[in-house]
Amino acid sequence: MKSRNLWSVIGAVALLGVLLLIFIPGSKQPAPAAEPAQPLKPQQEHKAKHFTMQSDIHATHQLNRLDAKAHLHKMLSNESLRNAGQIRLYTQNEQKTHKHFQQVRWYNLKQNKMVDIQGQLPKLSKDDKKLISHHFQIAQQKLKQGEAYDSPKFVAAGQPYFVVAEPSKDRKFGAAALVNQAVLHEVSNHQKRNLRLIPYPKEGKFKVESVHADTLSDITVKTGHDNEKASHFYENEIVVSFQQDPTKEQLLDISKEISCETPRKLGYAYVFRSKEMDYQQLRSYFEKNWETKYTEPHYMYLTNDRIPQTMSNTGSLPEQANAQVNIPNDLLFSQYQWNLPVIETNRGWDLSRGSEDVIIAVVDTGADLTHTDLAGQLVDGYNIVDKEKKPLDDVGHGTHVAGIIGALVNNGEGVAGVSWYNKIMPVKALDSSGSGTTYAVAEGIIWATDHGAKVINMSLGNYADSQFLHDAVKYAYDRDVVLVAASGNDNTERPGYPAAYPEVLAVAATDSNQKRAEYSNYGDYIDVAAPGTNIASTFPGNQYAALSGTSMASPHAAAMAGLIRSLNPNLTNQEVMDVMTSQTVDLGDKGKDKYFGHGQIDIFRALQAASTPEVPLQMWPGRTLLNLEQELRKLTRPQTIDGE
Numbered sequence: 001m002k003s004r005n006l007w008s009v010i011g012a013v014a015l016l017g018v019l020l021l022i023f024i025p026g027s028k029q030p031a032p033a034a035e036p037a038q039p040l041k042p043q044q045e046h047k048a049k050h051f052t053m054q055s056d057i058h059a060t061h062q063l064n065r066l067d068a069k070a071h072l073h074k075m076l077s078n079e080s081l082r083n084a085g086q087i088r089l090y091t092q093n094e095q096k097t098h099k100h101f102q103q104v105r106w107y108n109l110k111q112n113k114m115v116d117i118q119g120q121l122p123k124l125s126k127d128d129k130k131l132i133s134h135h136f137q138i139a140q141q142k143l144k145q146g147e148a149y150d151s152p153k154f155v156a157a158g159q160p161y162f163v164v165a166e167p168s169k170d171r172k173f174g175a176a177a178l179v180n181q182a183v184l185h186e187v188s189n190h191q192k193r194n195l196r197l198i199p200y201p202k203e204g205k206f207k208v209e210s211v212h213a214d215t216l217s218d219i220t221v222k223t224g225h226d227n228e229k230a231s232h233f234y235e236n237e238i239v240v241s242f243q244q245d246p247t248k249e250q251l252l253d254i255s256k257e258i259s260c261e262t263p264r265k266l267g268y269a270y271v272f273r274s275k276e277m278d279y280q281q282l283r284s285y286f287e288k289n290w291e292t293k294y295t296e297p298h299y300m301y302l303t304n305d306r307i308p309q310t311m312s313n314t315g316s317l318p319e320q321a322n323a324q325v326n327i328p329n330d331l332l333f334s335q336y337q338w339n340l341p342v343i344e345t346n347r348g349w350d351l352s353r354g355s356e357d358v359i360i361a362v363v364d365t366g367a368d369l370t371h372t373d374l375a376g377q378l379v380d381g382y383n384i385v386d387k388e389k390k391p392l393d394d395v396g397h398g399t400h401v402a403g404i405i406g407a408l409v410n411n412g413e414g415v416a417g418v419s420w421y422n423k424i425m426p427v428k429a430l431d432s433s434g435s436g437t438t439y440a441v442a443e444g445i446i447w448a449t450d451h452g453a454k455v456i457n458m459s460l461g462n463y464a465d466s467q468f469l470h471d472a473v474k475y476a477y478d479r480d481v482v483l484v485a486a487s488g489n490d491n492t493e494r495p496g497y498p499a500a501y502p503e504v505l506a507v508a509a510t511d512s513n514q515k516r517a518e519y520s521n522y523g524d525y526i527d528v529a530a531p532g533t534n535i536a537s538t539f540p541g542n543q544y545a546a547l548s549g550t551s552m553a554s555p556h557a558a559a560m561a562g563l564i565r566s567l568n569p570n571l572t573n574q575e576v577m578d579v580m581t582s583q584t585v586d587l588g589d590k591g592k593d594k595y596f597g598h599g600q601i602d603i604f605r606a607l608q609a610a611s612t613p614e615v616p617l618q619m620w621p622g623r624t625l626l627n628l629e630q631e632l633r634k635l636t637r638p639q640t641i642d643g644e
């Protein structure tokens with residue numbers, strides 16, 4: 001546990017910071033712990049990321065057990081389930097939507113009867129069967145004594161499993177389940193990629209080239225750290241914005257000359273894919289032959305999440321969660337969702353729980369459209385990756401982000417979202433590898449804007465500044481959309497996009513100790529910080545997982561923007577952003593700093609400010625100036641792009 005040493009060092013530095021502050025005379029309130037002056041070195045960062053990932057896996061494991069037990073209790077407390085036929089029917093139905101419950105046993109303990117229902121079990125060896133049967137036997141013995149059972153984690157058919165058993169309240173009945181935990185592998189793979197612990201994307205796929213984000217010179221990505229400097233793009237594609245759009249005939253000429261299929265157009269710009277030419281050749285072709293506004297590579301965007309750590313130190317609600325605070329009954333809330341009370345979400349619910357008129361789009365990997373804890377929360381979305389299909393999540397990232405924003409609150413199941421009633425619009429712009437192109441992300445932003453989104457969450461990024469993407473961001477901004485994005489997980493000061501665009505609210509991540517998350521990118525462009533480490537949320541297949549990353553921080557802020565817009569629909573997008581940044585809790589160095597921006601978001605304070613009927617100007621310093629800037633921008637920009 002070398003990483004523990006690391007944490008104790010960080011803890012000691014933080015403690016020293018607190019001590020120093022205490023000795024300053026006249027300091028009125030306990031100041032937050034000072035941030036270590038230097039971000040972690042690559043090696044330390046790597047260790048810290050691994051620690052975070054392990055703790056996410058551990059937390060996910062615990063979430064699974066808790067959830068499995070809740071399902072057994074629900075089954076046992078259902079009075080209508082008392083004969084074998086009913087029990088079989090009920091369980092088989094559950095197994096359709098909860099495939100990880102691969103075997104369930106129901107016991108009538110007084111009459112010594114048992115019903116065994118098998119779901120989609122893999123091919124099991126003799127030894128596997130013996131092991132499983134062994135755990136079911138112990139479970140039955142425990143149930144007879146009126147006790148519950150929790151098996152250790154074990155491996156069967158190459159996959160992780162556990163067996164849990166619970167007696168009914170009157171101890172007359174009992175139920176046990178064999179639960180498949182393949183989700184742990186998913187979380188692990190997911191987080192290795194999202195925390196950039198492995199080079200990404202894998203070489204060979206997509207004909208992707210990696211270049212230095214500033215110089216565009218070639219770069220070889222061998223380790224996850226190399227991603228910090230690298231931007232990935234399609235080597236045989238180019239984005240072109242023309243001074244004057246070419247005619248159909250001219251487009252045909254271009255297609256012939258560069259050997260490309262029909263180009264795609266979005267807003268101002270075209271994307272050409274050549275069968276023969278690489279990016280450099282394409283660029284010289286367009287610069288020589290056409291009047292262009294800009295040409296640039298067709299960049300790829302990656303998700304910005306990571307995996308969580310043990311929640312042992314976050315097991316209870318902070319003290320401010322007093323009796324008046326709304327404590328929802330969602331199963332995993334009290335033990336795992338440190339992230340909601342810490343930003344005063346529960347107090348905020350007294351002022352606004354959101355409105356279904358305010359739609360929050362999630363431009364991501366899609367969403368699990370049948371997750372029971374998202375039922376009714378999603379509106380129709382869009383699949384840019386495969387337009388014939390619904391925006392189904394084949395990665396897990398988008399489902400997790402959607403759950404943070406709006407998992408059903410107070411339904412006795414799973415997790416609670418930040419918002420109760422705001423609708424979520426899943427827009428799938430990232431494919432099954434968790435990456436997408438400038439074109440797809442830009443199209444997602446424009447589609448969401450044209451289809452009524454008032455807030456857009458973008459838990460994704462790239463280090464290259466793309467005018468094409470920036471155009472799409474401006475398109476949404478000019479149509480009064482609040483844009484929120486994750487800063488990135490490389491512990492670097494290099495600005496990432498779309499987060500660093502001025503129209504976008506950039507969100508850094510904090511952990512449960514109110515410290516900057518070790519992976520969180522930083523810089524002058526950071527607007528606010530929000531919880532990002534070990535965040536419990538929904539995962540495909542009616543499961544729950546704990547993940548970490550600025551991807552998890554961003555949706556907290558996006559949901560908050562949704563609550564503000566629900567409470568006061570008269571505020572412009574810029575005014576919403578001003579409320580969010582001015583009503584923060586300052587962390588780290590006094591005032592705005594590059595790690596936390598204006599500070600950590602505070603939902604209660606922001607909603608209070610937003611509900612004031614006549615908002616005093618001083619509440620939003622710079623508001624007038626910003627409005628003026630907005631007006632000026634409108635005057636100086638000839639036109640805005642039109643989505644197609």
Ligand SMILES: [Ca+2]
Pocket residue numbers: 330373407408409410411412413414415416417
């Ligand atoms: Ca719930």
Ligand SMILES: [Ca+2]
Pocket residue numbers: 586587588589590591592593596597598599
């Ligand atoms: Ca600060």
